[in-house]
Amino acid sequence: MGIMFIQRGGHGYHTIRVHGFLSLPLGTIVRLLATNSNEKQQQSESSPFLENIKHLYQTVQNLNSDDVWNNNVCKQMLLHPRNPCEALCAKLFLNVEPSSKVFVCDSCNRFTTFQNLHCTCGKPINKQPKNLDSDGQGNNAQNGVFVRENGSLFLVSDDLKIVTDSLLSSVQMLIESWYPDLTQLEEVTHNIGKNEILNLLKYALTSREPLTNTILATSSKSNKKDNPPSQFASAVRALPCPSNRSKMDIKVLQTKSQKKTIIAEANEDFVDFIFSFLTMPLGSIVKLLGPNSFAGCVGNLYKSVENLDPTSVLLNPGVAHQFGCLNQPLNISEGQPPHTRYYYGTGIPNKEYSCTHFGNYETREGMIEGGVISKSRGSIYRPKSLYQLYPRSVNGSEDVIGFVKRATLYGIGDDLNVKPLSANSLLSYLKVLSLPLDDLEVKVSIGEAEALSFLGAFLTSRFTLTSGLKRPFECA
Template sequence: MASNMAPKQEQTFTLRLLVDREKNRVVVAEASGDFIDTLFSFLTLPLGTIIRLLSNNQQHDQPAELGCISNLYQSVENSSVEVFWNHICKEMLLRPQNNCEPLCRKLKLNVDDTESLRYFMCSNCKKGSNWLLSTFTGASCCSCGKSMDKEMKLLGDSEDETHTDGVFVKGEAMYFILDDLRVLQSSPNNFVKELTQLGYRNFHKLIDISPCVGLKEMLELMKRALTSNSPLSDVFLASEESKPLYTFSPKVGGKPTQIKRIKIFARKSLKKIVYAEAEEDFVDFLFSFLTTPIGSTMKLLDGNASLGCINNLYKSVKNFSSLWFMGNSNDLLLDPQVAPRFGLRTGLQLFSEQQDPIYYYGSNDAISRNPSLVKDACYMKLFEPRFSDGFKLGFVKRPSLFVVWDDLHVTPMANASSISLLQNINAPLDDLEEHVISIGKAEAINLLGASLTSKAALTEGLFSTS
């Protein structure tokens, strides 16, 4: 029987571009707040989500080059579930939650296809004040072991899909976007200033075009924002693809205060790390990059690493007057934070994880964050899929040993043949030497920066300042 429901129409924007045809370059674009909202929402996306979205939108078999962090993602993808504490831990890294998801859900065009939070309880257990709630599909009840399959509706949660007044920025205003993704408030003064600085005294060399922008174009714009110095021209004028544009300036740290020691094997002649032997907590640290939003990453790196034009997008938010934002959305964009229960809690922790929200369950068989909305409200405990060892929470099983290659491919040591490993290195055995390296906060930040900008993250992150 044919469905009477019409397919949901894809949301699009109309973008106004002033183009220099001689140079085949976008000089400036003008857009509404809806477009800027989606553009700024890039900063809220976890790195794992960015890798997945760009891989799914891959064109002409050309993957988006973003250092070697995609190798971390592939390592998770290719690892068996047995490497992790459970299948949920693996899925958390492949499809991390966006801490700003409730806001992004209200965008006119949301590039993130990650499923919204769902809520599950065990239909078998009756535990009174110890009700357990899971926000993860397929969790097993800690008490009876059965699947938590009773889906609950969250009362008091807004179901509005759009904001008429804007989501991050005020929707009724107009904005300028330059080819390098600097965003400015729309005003004749800003327009004249920017065009004269670019060498234009009038409109004689410029033509006006108005492309329709949908999901495909926004995903391509996100890719170019991370890899190019002219994203608008690359996407809308089909200009020749720019070479990846990265810079990285490692921080020189003093004596590490939060110490993690790993064993590395290096080529003496090349002064290059070949691979590291690492325990589970170091691999958890690397994998946690995937759950971290790009906005929080830019804040931590503080200009020491540059990825295409995403830094300009970040600086635009920083330089805007708070009056142009909705509520405290500028603070959210500058540091979106890791979603609750998706972060890392070890000595190498770099990012703050948003606190767990509090939920209540009532005798009216409903849940809510507001206890007044449920009858006989009882506080609920949240299901924790990560391994808990005191204050340490991790994704991979303990104890475990891994091989971490210089390009951040990660392989369980149990799956690695020593003979094959040495054959793959293809180097004289007397050119290999072993070191034990101490890693503190500065080294950890360097590893993060190198993972986004280099194909040799261990060498660039750990050897560059030694």
């Protein structure tokens, strides 16, 4: 037996947490699923998309910082990308992501969310003051964080179609579920915690019945109407043809006989583009490729948010501020700097009764070891304004750079395995493959249209380069 739909009462917190899946960057999804205790106990359905994200994440993990990265923080940024809606997620009743830590250089009044980043003064930033804003976090959950609500109940179908509760909505969901015998339905109550939310995230990417897989830990045997995901080629033909304003030159070595990509030779811009997939949130990827490009039920979730609140930030969250790709060929925007400012001090203001001035109180400092920070100026005794450092910098400079080193050639395999390239390493690679030289050819250049095709292949194919560079549509 499977789940037809669930009803979420009260404030609908878990419903909004499910909506929040669209704000998660791909790198965060991999990390959350890997740390979920139930992930190793349950066998997930096959999904090229999920496997490709995992492989790309592992590629970044395995690359030596001395060979590739501009500094020791660039790798951290890709493995721990920031949620562009982090401030909103902190207001959720059940937030599966911890808020970013803040580290301070009290000599320069600078801060960062990455430990050991070198300040402009040359010192590594390791000091982590107490964050007064995080005290009691999670106790101020708000209703309508991501979509506009009026206290309504919600219905969530097994394939993550979410609507406000009504008699007509219930009947409509039963009709769409294709379940003929209503006498076999029963009402049960389940508690949803962090592990269940993470399992639901996994199955939303891989299954057509994620609620059944998550809550009942099984698959439905009912004759549900099949709704397979569209092929990427058919999904992107409806999109307007991109311009060629962001051109990246790469060389692709492929076999003439099978048209299979062996290896691509590219500079830092293309490698930054590939690695930046880990910083892209689900919602922005769906916006680019269309809801029908995904396996699982992510498309249904996206369309539900669109129907409930067409202005929701989840429909195109963008990449978090400072996490963008310098030469991004896709139309995914980078978030603006936050309007709030951090203040730093060595303690908090305490009002104490004055013995010298009868009936009056004096404000004195309540020292706190390690110092304190807050977005509220009045919470800090003699506060100092903090200014955020740009994490991708060399030796504390303010110059904007990419994730990987400049003026370096990289080899990219069909499975997106990346490594610095030299003539000797390429020859050794070809010898291992034992391919005849007369079966090889070189194709050159990738533009914005190919980049869109490449991202689509990342969702659907285990051979991303071969599938993505076939360019499944032509511009008029």
